[in-house]
Amino acid sequence: MNFKAAKVSLQDILPYRDLYLQEMNRQIRYNACHQRGWSDSYLLYADEIIIGYGAVKGQEIADRDTIFEFYLLPLYQHLATRIFAVLAHVSEAKYIEPQSNALLLTTMLYEFGTNIRAEAILFEDDRVTRLSVPDVVFRSKEEYESTFGKKVEDGSGFVLEKGGEVIGSGDFLLHYNKPFADLYMEVAEGHRNKGLGAYLIQELKKVCYLAGRIPAARCNINNKASKATLLKGGLRVSGCMLLGEVKRQESN
Template structure:
């Protein structure tokens, strides 16, 4: 019997739930969206399903999971998948010990992709919050200005406003920044949050203030806020840290 079989995400739902329990910290929407857009495959040992893997755009592996009782097969199966599916790169969160270890076994170039953040539950740096301003859900009449300020930073602004996933931060009649949240489709009770600050108002506490309000909003709606930023975006990292977010997890890109 073929050890690998293409399947739907629903076919590996139980395995994915097991996988999520193995993570030492959560993943944000950037990686999650890559996973959700991947093609899934079951792994077999004889007629028994022992795990699964996912490949994005026919070249990037985004998940690899084998059940505990079959971990002794992990290295061989991983190498088989790399060769059989012509995998060219691996998106690996450092919170996934198995995937990280298997990737480290390969002689691949490692690129630092992103930081993943969690809330420290500390106050952050309150004195650097932006004074005044109004934080509220975005309305349909805000859409033209949101697009004018943020360009193509947000995809499908109209849909995000309709789904109540965008916020505005205003002072008088000036849009200073935009906040966004996205309900996790893989992690129950989590929401990825993010922000965009209008040029000319950056490094003044606007981004920190938006994240501060987004965190409060998440907790009020029984969700745990998480977020991420590109590894080399130093200003975003500092903004998130001033808002009380901390990072112990990286997203790495292993390239053949």
């Protein structure tokens, strides 16, 4: 059987990427790399039959050194090792960077990679919470500015207000695969460790759903405070971002 990886346009891989997104059914961390032109696309062939696709981005935006998506049609997934070797060779990839819930590429990472580490924790929605904080009100940016005549300095769409002052802010980002969105928030330094972060996440989840999106989030693997906040706010761990170097082939 002959295998081939051919560089193509993004448009060429979209039918297969739709199947990948359906299979994943969760937020794709580097989805925007496709939309912003920060990746190269490859169709994968076995005996001239298209069996899937791969995508390569860079550790730096201008580079193309990292395989970050790898999908094969179910009928051909038993060929993963053989076609991935071709993709890695043709693309000259130096790194493999899956999210651990993308099982096929994660398997390839552990087969073809070395110096593997986790760099971020991924979260998805888990449960409804009913947190509250006395004298603290969750408001939209517009409501806060019209009520108090003050600007929200960081531009976030939502704030926590206490006594007319902003003590926390956050929003959700939409440059991910639909219907998912990415939550972010920050609590003012003098108001931390009071449950405000988890309350803010809880309320951001609500407005995210009302906007027709499913909330997700991430944090650095070493940020224990953020992890605890996201879990308390009703999210759960769904995976990790992994990174490894492609093993160098030994020359004879």
